[in-house]
Amino acid sequence: MLSKQESIDLRGKLIGESCQLFFRKNPLKIVRANAQYMYDEKDDAYLDCINNVAHVGHCHPAVVKAGCDQMSVLNTNNRFLHDNILLCAQKILSTLPENLSVCYFVNSGSEANDLALRLAQIHTGNKDVIALEHAYHGHLTSLIDISHYKFDLPGGVGRKDHVHVAPIPDTYRGKHRDSNKSEEELGSMYAEEVRAICNKIQEKGKGVCAFIAESLISCGGQVIPPNQYFNEVYDAVRASGGVCIADEVQVGFGRIGKHWWAFQQYDVYPDIVTMGKPMGNGHPVACVVTTKEISESFNKTGVEYFNTYGGNPVSCAIANAVFDTIETENLRENAVVVGEYLLDNCQILSRKHKVIGDVRGVGLFVGIDLVKDRETREPNPKCAKFVHQRMREEHILITIDGPHSNIIKFKPPMVFTKENVDAVMSTLDRVFKEYREKSELFEVNTTRMPGYVTDGKSTKEHRPIKALLERSNIKSI
Amino acid sequence: MLSKQESIDLRGKLIGESCQLFFRKNPLKIVRANAQYMYDEKDDAYLDCINNVAHVGHCHPAVVKAGCDQMSVLNTNNRFLHDNILLCAQKILSTLPENLSVCYFVNSGSEANDLALRLAQIHTGNKDVIALEHAYHGHLTSLIDISHYKFDLPGGVGRKDHVHVAPIPDTYRGKHRDSNKSEEELGSMYAEEVRAICNKIQEKGKGVCAFIAESLISCGGQVIPPNQYFNEVYDAVRASGGVCIADEVQVGFGRIGKHWWAFQQYDVYPDIVTMGKPMGNGHPVACVVTTKEISESFNKTGVEYFNTYGGNPVSCAIANAVFDTIETENLRENAVVVGEYLLDNCQILSRKHKVIGDVRGVGLFVGIDLVKDRETREPNPKCAKFVHQRMREEHILITIDGPHSNIIKFKPPMVFTKENVDAVMSTLDRVFKEYREKSELFEVNTTRMPGYVTDGKSTKEHRPIKALLERSNIKSI
Incomplete structure (x- = not known):
């Protein structure tokens, strides 16, 4: 050593x-x-x-065993049929609303968010993306572009024209924090900010591509968006032609306890959900889940998607073991x-x-x-x-x-x-x-x-x- | 089952x-x-x-063992010091020209090429990228944009303004294939096409960001670029302010036999080399190698880079075992x-x-x-x-x-x-x-x-x- x-x-x-x-x-x-x-x-x-x-937990024996057992038998790409990816997709979908029914497996939360944006662009035909102040969605070029946390730094790339930044719905130190208002009222006030951005985009004769936000905001400072916020935002975004992406990369897989996914506590239905980090307990595996309609829009382009390691038998064996462990160990x-x-x-x-x-x-x-x-x-x-x-x-x-x-x-x-x-x-x-x-x-x-x-x-x-x-x-x- | x-x-x-x-x-x-x-x-x-x-080879026991041994001990991100990433970097750098001296570990060839382009943009301050006809560099948005193989399909996104497509240097069925010419002459003719693109970019008052090409062209049809091509292209690109990226994701790690990297047979010195696929024998690990100067340009932005799994102890244990196996089994x-x-x-x-x-x-x-x-x-x-x-x-x-x-x-x-x-x-x-x-x-x-x-x-x-x-x-x- x-x-x-x-x-x-x-x-x-x-x-x-x-x-x-x-x-x-x-x-x-x-x-x-x-x-x-x-x-x-x-x-x-x-x-x-x-x-x-x-x-x-680090080096959980059940996860290590699942990975090792599979590594010694087969680890190849998913251009071949394999059970593990299908079992993993079934597990994931069983935790989500019915409308989210199609999976794309990738290697990282960043790859997942990049694909989510690409799906949104293809499905809507629009380019304008609304993301949150102080948000971070990944290290790739397309994600640095929408991550205020990165592009707004002194040495950052600055805001691109197609990117719109909505105020972080932080009722403690954000724009709206009047303690005489209820949580729902504050949620509405923050949602109104997004609606105003949607209107501006439409006034320019364009439609919205996507609204993307973590369901709980991590790098922005462990912020819990108020009730009513996502509900009204999703309505406004959809009314402007956009789709709603819930970034669960950091906060999903049961971290909030009561639900598998943090968006579920708000009673909203995203069009695309991205998941990553905890999924492989350290192993690089991530996933994009979306609706049949959005998936069909992608398929209609005729452009095939291939991700060398995404959803390979080892990655999925590990993800399945993570799921099982969450359940068996309560x-x-x-x-x-x-x-x-x-x-x-x-x-x-x-x-x-x-x-x-x-x-x-x-x-x-x-x-x-x-x-x-x-x-x-x-x-x-x-x-x-x-x-x-x-x-x-x-x-x-x-x-x-x-x-x-x-x-x-x-x-x-x-x-x-x-x-x-x-x-x-x-x-x-x-x-x-x-x-x-x-x-x-x-x-x-x-x-x-x-x-x-x-x-x-x-x-x-x-x-x-x-x-x-x-x-x-x-x-x- | x-x-x-x-x-x-x-x-x-x-x-x-x-x-x-x-x-x-x-x-x-x-x-x-x-x-x-x-x-x-x-x-x-x-x-x-x-x-x-x-x-x-599938499921090579030495690679499986390295992965399993490490998985059961530690698999966390590289914000902590760990030997495996350092040993892996040493191995990689020992196979490359001295000027290529700094590594960034990522999860896939796509992540590597995305980062390579980002480094090139930051270092040169330019945006215009020259890539080859029929080239494929990965599944991410930034790479679909430069991959003629994808963006030019009927349902593809089309060519963006910052992207320039040079003819594929295919002396069998490409633009220049005169059998009375020597390989070197044909190489020069294809290089001239890239020089012309550089000139056009400069005529618009801009500089070149990067020239990116696989050292042997895979999806374009197993094409072996002619001698003289890369040598002259690299000169032209550098004279126009750009950097040269050798994409070794598919063709590196000794596949050509005589050299570790396919560019080495042409006696050229890329500014950035990307590697992936074979690196983990199926496990998601990839790398970007660049010069001290380019790395310093990135560092000077003050924007930190973090890749959750990139270069983690398991990925690097596996990559090290792949290196060792290539050597021990000749x-x-x-x-x-x-x-x-x-x-x-x-x-x-x-x-x-x-x-x-x-x-x-x-x-x-x-x-x-x-x-x-x-x-x-x-x-x-x-x-x-x-x-x-x-x-x-x-x-x-x-x-x-x-x-x-x-x-x-x-x-x-x-x-x-x-x-x-x-x-x-x-x-x-x-x-x-x-x-x-x-x-x-x-x-x-x-x-x-x-x-x-x-x-x-x-x-x-x-x-x-x-x-x-x-x-x-x-x-x-």
């Missing part, structure tokens, strides 16, 4: 510097992993709160129970640490929004950076995201336990305290957390923080 | 109809494979002459010896069957060009279709490609043997005879095969057919 320093030196020399590396100044060398734990070159364990790709139920416990505890923590402006999430998709001031909600990236670094020193891996780099993200493997939550919370508590003492800028106070989540008007289960506040009667410290 | 009919029915229902399926009317159900053999649901064996992805030497034997035998066959217009290839990349008439070189897709179907009935898998669907393609696993060649040739001989009898259109004659390959002016080893003719003294039958 290379020494850590040799690894650092070689990486600097051989691998494109643009390639992301966690803790660049002192990166982690991880040599093995199991379930929700990763181990470095000294065999020191780290609690993994971030690898949503290792969905059913991981969706675990996401509900542990996710709620995580939210509860973040909420408890927020009573102690004024630097926590908001806590939000559903299932094992949770964010803590750090602020300098609860009233102004000014983001606190400095604290986030401190926490990120200190948690790593405490052998707990979290990430920081959002446009202001102030959101602590939790998206752990689905085998995460209450004990893991306890460990994270007690450490976070200590680290926040350190930060407060270090910065000498914070005072404990009992100011009510701002935001509509406490306005008593929302009742949807997908905002557990609401339920939590009602249930817990936690007194401010 | 599903019955074959159930598989057909389910596939029709669940998987996008646009997805390619071999022998659509009666597809093959393949359930296992080993080395150069594939087995159907009845355990009937098929000799595999087409799966270049299963490079070191598969490049095998490609030279068996490839030459294959070409020799195709040549012998051509003396018997007038329907063979041209035989060309290098290493285990070989094509047989079928014609209705040797003088006019009119393509014969009907014969190709017949041969394709009959060979399948004889349990030998070949493919047909080229813009006229008249080229028999050989790109077998690198473990292909002389005995396999014998089996293919005797069967082909029989099948061609059947076709002749069936069509009653052909007569045996001894007309000299047309084309510059027999003009005695070319001496380069990468056109073994030339050497063959000199060496074999095969008499026409």
Whole structure:
């Protein structure tokens, strides 16, 4: 094995510097992993709160076995018939509304989103795409073009004419956040923004191609879109000739617990769903699911589609094992129970640490929004950076995201336990305290957390923080 | 296991109809494979002459073991340090010219070509891309745009303004094919076409972004570009501000035998090389290699690159095992010896069957060009279709490609043997005879095969057919 320093030196020399590396100044060398734990070159364990790709746990034996068994028998392209791709398609479709009935297998969430856009263009004959502020949909050229998170960076490619950016439906720090409004009212207000874009496109004599959004917004800062939002957006987009794409690459496969797919909590019916990351528990496999009509539009072009590895027997054996493991180990139920416990505890923590402006999430998709001031909600990236670094020193891996780099993200493997939550919370508590003492800028106070989540008007289960506040009667410290 | 009919029915229902399926009317159900053999649901064996992805042989035990061993230990993204990606980069770079020194790992040849174009755009600040007639570079939007093979189909998206199509440098049936010219002269004539495009772009006040071509042209019809072509093209492109991309996705990893990469036989130095398919022997892994300068241009944008699975420990363990196997089993030497034997035998066959217009290839990349008439070189897709179907009935898998669907393609696993060649040739001989009898259109004659390959002016080893003719003294039958 290379020494850590040799690894650092070689990486600097051989691998494109643009390639992301966690803790660049002192990166982690991880040599093995199991379930929700990763181990470095000294065999020191780290609690993994971030690898949503290792969905059913790192190196899950059932998934490894399925992959290995198939690798030794056959791994070729799907220009030949094979059972695995069909069983995988059946499993996927069994979790989706009936109208979503046709699968295309690919290698990555990026390939899936690229194909989704291509299908939308072919089906609608339109080009104009509406995506969200701070959205990220993948690393390919066509996706960088629609990903505000990337194209709007100082060195980014800028916005192309066919791309339209709608405000992120973030009721905590977005454009519309009036705490006197209900969640549904705010949802409508954000949807109205999309409708206005649709109108503008139509005024130019064009139609909409697609609206694409993650069902829960990850890189944008663990944002849970309000009720009513997608419902009205989908109506507006369809009325303008467009199709609706739900990007479930990061948030699908039961992460939210109650449903297989995050869009399902909103009672909407996308025309195209893309899925990836957790699908192969680390193995490159992804999928686009769409309607018979859209699939037929593609077929009518006469242009065949071929993806060398997409849906090969090994990829599908692995995806099938991931599905089975989610079911046999009741991981969706675990996401509900542990996710709620995580939210509860973040909420408890927020009573102690004024630097926590908001806590939000559903299932094992949770964010803590750090602020300098609860009233102004000014983001606190400095604290986030401190926490990120200190948690790593405490052998707990979290990430920081959002446009202001102030959101602590939790998206752990689905085998995460209450004990893991306890460990994270007690450490976070200590680290926040350190930060407060270090910065000498914070005072404990009992100011009510701002935001509509406490306005008593929302009742949807997908905002557990609401339920939590009602249930817990936690007194401010 | 599903019955074959159930598989057909389910596939029709669940998987996008646009997805390619071999022998659509009666597809093959393949359930296992080993080395150069594939087995159907009845355990009937098929000799595999087409799966270049299963490079070191289907289910090679060393590759399977490397993948399985790593899968059970760690499979996570490369935001953590890991040895496998570094060892893989070292291996790749050791096979390339020194100027190519930085790697980006991705999941597929398509992802690689997309990133290559993005790097070229960022580095040059230009947009105009020159690609070849009938070229195919991948299934992503950005690649369909530059792939004449796809965008120019009746239902295709058409040519975008930034895309320029240069004539395919096919000296047998391309624009320039004067048999009185030397290979080098024809190479220059084809290069002149690219120079003219560069000039046109510059006349509009713009610069060239990139010239992209496969080093041997696969889907375009197993075409071996003539000497001098790439040398002059690269000069012209660079003089116009562009970079040169060698697409080695289908033809790299030692397939040509003498060199690791097909461009190396031309003594040119690309700025970017993309590699994929054979790299993982079926596992999704691919790579972009470029210069320090281009990599630095990307880094200077400040936009980070992240590819969820690209270069993960399993993908790289597998790629490393593929490299090792090529070396330990002398598969490049095998490609030279068996490839030459294959070409020799195709040549012998051509003396018997007038329907063979041209035989060309290098290493285990070989094509047989079928014609209705040797003088006019009119393509014969009907014969190709017949041969394709009959060979399948004889349990030998070949493919047909080229813009006229008249080229028999050989790109077998690198473990292909002389005995396999014998089996293919005797069967082909029989099948061609059947076709002749069936069509009653052909007569045996001894007309000299047309084309510059027999003009005695070319001496380069990468056109073994030339050497063959000199060496074999095969008499026409």
